[in-house]
Amino acid sequence: MDAPSPRSKTEISGGAHATRQHDSAHKHVTGSADYIDDMPEPAGTLHGYLGLSDRAHAKITSLDLDAVRAADGVIAVLTAADVPGSNDISPSGRNDEPVLATGTVLFHGQPVFAVIAESREKARRAAKKAVFCYEDLPHVTDVRAAMDANYPLVTDPLKLERGDIEAGLAGSPRRLQGEMRIGGQDHFYLEGHIAFAIPGEDDEVTVWSSTQHPSEVQHMVAHALGTVSNAVTVQVRRMGGGFGGKETQSNQFAAIAAIAAKKLNRAVKIRPDRDDDMIITGKRHDFVVDYDVGYDDSGVIHALDASFAARCGFSSDLSGPVTDRALFHADNCYFYQDVRLVSKPMMTNTVSNTAFRGFGGPQGMLGGERIIEEIAYALGRDPLEIRKANFYGGPGRDITPYHQTVKDNIIARVVEELETSSDYQARRAGIIAFNETSPVVRRGIALTPVKFGISFTATWYNQAGALVHVYQDGSIHLNHGGTEMGQGLNTKVAQVLAEEFQVDLDTIRITATTTGKVPNTSATAASSGTDLNGMAAANAAQQIKTRLVAFAAEKFNIPEDQVAFEPNHVRVGNELMPFGDFIKLAYQERVQLSAAGFYKTPDIHWDRASGKGRPFYYFAYGAAVSEVSVDTLTGEYQVDRVDVLHDAGKSLNPALDIGQIEGAFVQGMGWLTTEELWWDDKGRLRTHAPSTYKIPLASDRPKIFNVKLADWAENREPTIRRSKAVGEPPFMLPISVLEALGMAVASIADYQVSPQLDAPATPERVLMAVERLKAMVTEAYVSGEDEADA
Structure with missing residues (x-):
C-alpha cells in the first residue's frame, strides 16, 4: 500500500x-x-435501395420489375413475397405497417420493393425502372379533412375529465371558443436512416442499426425473418441524431437489410438519400386544437373543453401514445377547475407520423398556451399576468386533468426569478413605447413557462x-x-x-x-x-x-x-x-x-380506461423570455434576445445540460417558425430536402442567448443523484418566441385583438396576420367615421 x-x-x-x-x-x-456508414465493409457487401409508390392511395393493378432485375449490378429484387416471416413491423401490434406494401398503397412514397445490387448507386438507379399500374382511390392528407371524412385511426381515443364541464362552462362569467393549427416537423438528423446486416450461422444475423430502440429492432427483424429474438443481435455505437425519429422508423430498414442478408448470405447495407428518407419516414404530428374555455374577469380559467386532432398517417405507429401525451401536457403549468380533454388521432394518406422530441407534449402545451393568450388579449392584460393567475397552487388547485397531484411545483419561483433577472417588466414597457412610434418594425416580448412530466406512460418501458x-x-x-x-x-x-x-x-x-x-x-x-x-x-x-x-x-x-x-x-x-x-x-x-x-421506476401507474393515475414520476420545470423584431411590410423577423432559466434538478453535468437546452430551444424555434411541411393535391410531400424545408441556421439563433440552470433545484424524488431529465422539457421553451411574435403583430391593433398565429409562424403567416389586423383597424376606423357622419 x-x-x-x-x-x-x-x-x-x-x-x-x-x-x-x-x-x-x-x-x-x-x-x-465512426458511424455505420464509416464501418469497414466485409468483402462482397451488397447495397439495398427501396422502390417507392408514386400514388397517395391506390390499388396496384400490375407491377413490372423486369427492367429492375435486368439493370446493371442488380443481384436481387425483393417484394413482400420474399419476407420469410411476418410482413409487418407495426410497433403497436395492430398489423397495419407492412415491411413492403402489397395490393394497395396508402401514401405517396410507400416502399413496395427493394433492390439489392453491387453498389448503392446501381441499386438506386435500378429502383427507378419499375413500371407501376394503378387504380387510384380517394385520398386525404389534411387533419380537418380526415375528421370530415370520419377517418379515425383508433376506436378508443383518450379522454381526460374532471369536474362538471357543462356546468363549469355555463357558469363562467366569460367564454370564448377558437381553433389552432399546429404544424408537424421533420427530424432532419445529420445521419439519416441506415442499417447494415451481416449474416451468421444457422438463423443468426447481426444488424448495425441507427436506432433509439435496439430491442424493438431485434424483435421486428426476428418477426420478419420468422425466427426468435435470440437469433438477432442489434448493435448501436452512436447515432448522428435521433430526436424520436429512430424509435420505430428504423425497423423497416433493418428488417429489409436482414432479409436480404440471410437470403443472399452476404452483408447488406441500406441507406436512402435524404429526399427519400424524408419521404419514407414519419414526422412530428400536425394537430388541430378546438377549444371552448370559460373564465372570469381576472383571467382565472373556470372550465375548459378541448379536443386535439392529429394527422397520424396511414398506420398506427405510436400515434395513440403521442396523442395521449398531448392531453397530459395541455394543462402545462395551469390548474383547470372543470376540464374535458379528448384526443382524435386521424388516419391520413401520408407517411405514418411517429415519435418526436416531446412526444405530443409540445402540441398539447402549445394549445394550452394559445388559450392563455386568447384570454389575455380579450381582457387587455399582459399574458404573463394570466399565466400567474392560473398556476398550480396548494391543496384544491394541485390536481391535473389525469388526477395526479402536483407535489413538486416550483414554477412560481422559476418564473419570478427569470422575470427579475431578465428585466422583463421594464423591457415590455419599453417595447410598447417603441411600437407606438415605429411605423414599420414592431417588437414583441413574452415569458412562457414549462412543466413537463417525466416517465414513459407505457409503464413497462420504465x-x-x-x-x-x-x-x-x-x-x-x-x-x-x-x-x-x-x-x-x-x-x-x-x-x-x-x-x-x-x-x-x-x-x-x-x-x-x-x-x-x-x-x-x-x-x-x-x-x-x-x-x-x-x-x-x-x-x-x-x-x-x-x-x-x-x-x-x-x-x-x-x-x-x-x-x-x-x-x-x-x-x-x-x-x-x-x-x-x-x-x-x-x-x-x-x-x-x-x-x-x-x-x-417506482411509484408510477396509469389506468387509461379511467383516465386516472400517476403516469409521471416527477415534473421538470423551466421558463423563457424571448424578444423579437418584426418587419410588418414583409413578415420577416429576427429573435433579438432569449433568457432561459431551466430546472435540471441537481445537474449531473451542467455543460451537457446547458447544451441540451440550447439545442432544444433552437430546434423548437424551428418547429414554431420556419419548418413547414407541405403536401400537394396529389398527396406528395413537396418539402423533402434542405432546398424546400428550412431548419434553423446558425444565423437564426437568438442574437443574445442567456441560458442558466436553476442551481438551487433538486429532485425531491430519489432519481440518479437527484438530477432531472433534460432532453425534452426545454423543447417547449421557444413557445415564448411564437407568443412574442404574436405581441408584435397584435401591436397593429393596439393589443386589443388576439393575433391567432398558427404554427409554424413563417414570415408569410406573420405578414398575413399583420394584414388581417390592419384591415380590421381600417374597417373599425371607417365604421367610426360613418357613425360620426350619421
Missing part, C-alpha cells in the same frame, strides 16, 4: 455533477467519430439494465441499454459509475449498445435515458462494491464499515490501497468482478 497523490485524496476527475465534455466531442469536431465489468488492472467496462445520439448519455452514465467506484472518468470505457449484452432494453426516449440507465449502472456497481467490501473485511479481519472507496483508492482500516492494486488482489481471491444491474 502507498499514499495517494494529493489530488486523489480529495477528488476524482469527472464524477457526478462535474462539468465534462461529451466523450466523443473531439471525434465529432474532427470527423473521426426499466433498464446495465452490465459492468471491472478488469484486473482496475479499468472498468460499461454497457447499458441506452443509445447515444449526441445527447451525452454515455458521458453521464460513465460519470455515475466513476462516482460509485470513486475513480477517474477515464477509467471507464463504454462500449456499443448491444442486445447481446443487455436484453429487453427500452427505447432511449421520453427523456428517460440517464434516469433509467444511470440507476441501472449504479446498481451494478453497488453489487460489485458489496462483494469487494465483504472480501476486504474478511481478508484483513476488520469490520465492513472500515472499508471505504475513496478517490482512486480503497481505504482498508487505516491504510489506503490504489484501486487497481485492490482489484488485482480481489481477482486473485476469486471475487466476482462483474454484475448485471437493473432499475425500474
